[in-house]
Amino acid sequence: MSQLDVAQLNFSYGENSLFKDFHLSLKAGEVGALLGPSGSGKSSLLHLICGFLNPQSGQILIGGEDVTALPPEERNVGVVFQDHALFPHMSVSENVGFGVRSPSAERERIIHRYLELVHLADRGKSMPSELSGGECQRIAIARCLAAEPKILLLDEAFSSLDEELRLELREDVKKIISEAGLTTLLVTHSADEAKSFSDRIFHL
Amino acid sequence: MDSRLRGKLFLAFLLFLVAIPILNLLGQLVDINDPKNKEAIEYVFQSDILLTLGQNTVLLVLLTTVLAGIIGLVQATIVKLTDFRWSKWLSVGFILPLMYPLYVLAFIYDGGFSYSSSLMTFLRNNMSEGLFTSFNTGSVGFVAFVFALGLSPYFFVFFMSAIDQVNPRWVFAARSLGHTPGSTYFRLILPFIKPWLYAASIFVSVEVLSDFGGVSVFGYQTFTLAVYESWLSLFSLEIAALLSLVPLTIGIVMFFLIQKAKVQSSYSRFDRDPIVLFRLSSKAQGLTFLFLFIYFSCVFLFPMLQLFQWFLQSHLSQSIYGSLELLATTLGLGLLAALLLVSGSVFLIYYYRFHMSQTQKKWTPLVNIGYALPGTIVAIGILYATRWVGVSVSGGFALACLLLGYFVRFFAVSFQMLEKSSQRMSPTLDWAGRSLGEKPWPLFTKVHFKLLRGPVLAASILVVVEVIKELPLTLILRPFGVNTLATRLFQFTAEGQWEEAAFPAMLIIALGALSLFIGYLGFGSGDESA
Known part of the structure; x- marks a missing residue:
């Protein structure tokens, strides 16, 4: 069964049509990569899936539920951005716990679990400004996973890192999402990254 | 004299001027046994x-x-x-x-x-x-x-x-x-x-x-x-x-x-992308x-x-003529203050840029402290200081005291505007000029000052408008018989003559709008110097 279905999607900015009867489907636990050059609409598609943009027509289904008309906060989609978008005025723990809706003790346990998962259990009290680029990206991933999303979207999530760190983090993230069985869509402009990270590649 | 020493002395002189009212007011605490001070302390603390x-x-x-x-x-x-x-x-x-x-x-x-x-x-x-x-x-x-x-x-x-x-x-x-x-x-x-x-x-x-x-x-x-x-x-x-x-x-x-x-x-x-959080x-x-x-x-x-x-409802011709006459006096006072303050700021910018050590640069923001102090308090501090000089506050001496008050209160206005523009000039400008054989002062006058002309004009206008709007300092320190738009407005309102106060108020608002236009909406911010 598909976990993410984008069906007959039409979207344009003014008169500039970006998607015409676009279709994309990912099975539960599958990892897809959206490959295309700058300006091809990769990030716009993620914004459509998240609900930050609304299509002119078509459907977006997550876990079989039609979410096309739902606001972003009701879609349960996790997004990791290229610049990690950590909240600079909150500690690492506060960032990771931002999307967790559990009572205090349970919340702390969840935060700790996901910090451990990204190998940063000892950095809970640090501020984002005290972390390296790779650590920030790990925290951003932990923040998404802690909210237990139905699907995970990675928007050029490894692009801002240097080569060595990128490879290391990519492997780590791949392992984490594989263990969690999380349906994931990676947006990238690198064919190598798309091949090594995903089960399927969609070209734009 | 060594330029660095000159810079140090100039900064010390400006800080001394700013410190005059502050230290004199604080000085009472040392002079606590003075009978007049004792009497004042008793009065204040017994009520x-x-x-x-x-x-x-x-x-x-x-x-x-x-x-x-x-x-x-x-x-x-x-x-x-x-x-x-x-x-x-x-x-x-x-x-x-x-x-x-x-x-x-x-x-x-x-x-x-x-x-x-x-x-x-x-x-x-x-x-x-x-x-x-x-x-x-x-x-x-x-x-x-x-x-x-x-x-x-x-x-x-x-x-x-x-x-x-x-x-x-x-x-x-x-x-x-x-x-x-x-x-x-x-x-x-x-x-x-x-x-x-x-x-x-x-x-x-x-x-x-x-x-x-x-x-x-x-x-x-x-x-x-x-x-x-x-x-x-x-x-x-x-x-x-x-x-x-x-x-x-x-x-x-x-x-x-x-x-x-x-x-x-x-x-x-x-x-910047637009953030539409609320539709x-x-x-x-x-x-x-x-x-x-x-x-x-x-x-x-x-x-x-x-x-x-x-x-x-006011006596129109009397109100307009009287206000314009006052505006001329006030403008004269403002221009005099602007000349002093902006010149001081330009020299400070020069020394700051070319001759000050890091320690001296750390002391420089203190020249702005007067802007955080109420005008009334600065005026009383200056009056208190004149007791040491033993000259009655009238005529030319009163004018000097008033200008000192404006300096303490508004030096920050001119200095900060020029400092902001100076910071936009890359240090490579200085290095290029120096490497071409120019000494600091000629380089400053030929390059930096020319780039600062817009901000100097803007800072001068801001100081003039601040002086026109200023009330308590002028009210307390002005030489006998000298009035400004603000002091005349104050007198009218104190007597409940709202009608007569209207035109001076309109003039002050118009000048306030000019100052706002320069200060907040970017005119004269010196973008050309970037």
Whole structure:
């Protein structure tokens, strides 16, 4: 069964049509990569899936539920951005716990679990400004996973890192999402990254 | 003499001038056994004057800050976080109340809500007679309301700058993590803008604490008013100086808090994408229009109509001629002050750029401390200092004292404008010139000063306008018989002659708008020097 279905999607900015009867489907636990050059609409598609943009027509289904008309906060989609978008005025723990809706003790346990998962259990009290680029990206991933999303979207999530760190983090993230069985869509402009990270590649 | 030593001496001289009123007021504490000081201490501590003034001042500062903060926050939210159609116009409109000095807004509201005013007569005849008969314009709530109208732009500007630094992707992240627009606003945006909230609160508190004209019009007793009245009515410079210690200390603390806030409010900038956190429904649009109507009625419609009505009721030719005559005197005073202050600032910029060590550069911001001190307190400090000289404060000496007062209060206005423009000039400009064989001073005059011509003009205009608007310093230190627009306005309002006060007020507002245009809307900021 598909976990993410984008069906007959039409979207344009003014008169500039970006998607015409676009279709994309990912099975539960599958990892897809959206490959295309700058300006091809990769990030716009993620914004459509998240609900930050609304299509002119078509459907977006997550876990079989039609979410096309739902606001972003009701879609349960996790997004990791290229610049990690950590909240600079909150500690690492506060960032990771931002999307967790559990009572205090349970919340702390969840935060700790996901910090451990990204190998940063000892950095809970640090501020984002005290972390390296790779650590920030790990925290951003932990923040998404802690909210237990139905699907995970990675928007050029490894692009801002240097080569060595990128490879290391990519492997780590791949392992984490594989263990969690999380349906994931990676947006990238690198064919190598798309091949090594995903089960399927969609070209734009 | 070595240039570095000259730079050091020049900075020391400027700091000495700024320190004259401050150190003289603090000096009383050393001279505690002086009989006059003893008498003043007994008077102040045996009455409950300190407690009353303290309570009044704190209450007014708190209420004004809270009210102005709420207004500023609502305004910045409408402009920056909604899809409201006229946001661009509002971003200018919400700043405009800064063109009113507080005492002008205060006298319009005091007169406009007095028993015999057209508005109150209309309200008594058509609505509740009882309510509008006993309306008290001197109540802390009303004073704070009027002050908040005049000072809310500070909050607006700070919040705008804060929200500008919100990365749109933080909002995307928060929404995708399950937060609604409201929850994103309260849990993400508001905590993020806290440093700006603190900074704006300090600015507004300083303005309220420094105000003399506004509280004087309303007859609301705060420290600045009590200091003035002690000097004027009790003929006691000692009591005035003693009472001055409280606002002086608060002013100094506030100055250092402002310096600290500058550092704390530095987050990294991001390319701006519009953030539409709230899409306004038709009901929300209606509420926004209602807010805007009430706000603009309070800050523009009512004050302007009231002023115009009084103006028509005044002795027109006498009022216009008298005011223009005063404007000429005031302009002369302002130009003299601008010449001194801007020249001082240019020299300081030169030494700062070419000859100062890092330690000296750290001391330089102290020359700005006077801007955080109330004019009344600076004036009393200077009067207190003249006791050591033993010359009566009149004629040329009074003029020198007045110019010293303007220097202490407004050096920051000219120096900060020039400093901002100077910082935009890359150090490579200096290195290139020096490597081509130019010595610092000729290089500065040929290159830097030419690039600074726009900001020098802008700083001069700002100083002139500040001097024209300035009230307590001028009132206390002016040479006998010399009046400015502000002092004449003060006399008219003290006698309840609202009609005669209208035209000078209109002139002051027009000049305030000019100053606002230069200071906030970017004219003369020296972009050409970037």
